Amino acid sequence: YDDHTPDIPENRVLLAALHLAAYLPGVPRPTCLALRHLADRLHGVHRPRPGEPLPTWTPSRLNARYAQALRLAELLLSGSSIRQEGGTPIPADGFLLDLPQVFERFVTVALGESLARHGIRGAPQDRHRLDEAHRVGFRPDLVLYREGRPVSAVDAKYTFLRGAAPPVEHLYQLLAYCTALGLTHGHLVYAATTSGPAPTDHVIRRSPVTITAHALNLNEPPAVLLAQTAALAARTATPARA
Structure with missing residues (x-):
């Protein structure tokens, strides 16, 4: 049987x-x-x-x-993955990559791990309130904490910088985050396909807030890209010590 x-x-x-x-x-x-x-x-x-x-x-x-x-x-x-070409054929209906989400996830994870070496904890998608009545919520891509106190905020943008300054709506967004969290420094992280300009500071008029724009060159090999992220973490951690 x-x-x-x-x-x-x-x-x-x-x-x-x-x-x-x-x-x-x-x-x-x-x-x-x-x-x-x-x-x-x-x-x-x-x-x-x-x-x-x-x-x-x-x-x-x-x-x-x-x-x-x-x-x-x-x-x-087996610890393998689907390859676009070469290797063993893998039947699939197709796959879709949400690149803005992938970039945001990479920045928050890689930057958070690098910041930990500076004694800073990165909290991705932390929930906060914008108004005193707690009716309007917001979730920055990454809030930086030192000894339990928020010290900076980071927002990743899967877009290329056009011109010398970030789009005004991006500055508005991060300014709102910094104001509600009582921060004096925030960071915008953009994608790039070449070695972009050095990080640029934007001091907001009649405000204690400074917003720094960074660019990560995604055409670099993984090791170089991680080195860029480590350098970004070191710069991001510097204002937190002040």
């Missing part, structure tokens, strides 16, 4: 990938909860031990409906 059991190679591969994905750094909490919920539904399935070869499975009519999920799981477990 056939012994029906959920502990089949396909489910073991999926379970291993779900556990790995749920504990990857930077995965949003709602996504982690969804991954763990899916893993909990695989009752009676044994997860492969770390270092153990993955179970092998054979494409068939029975597993055809989730063959793509299995290939994606194997891709994740």
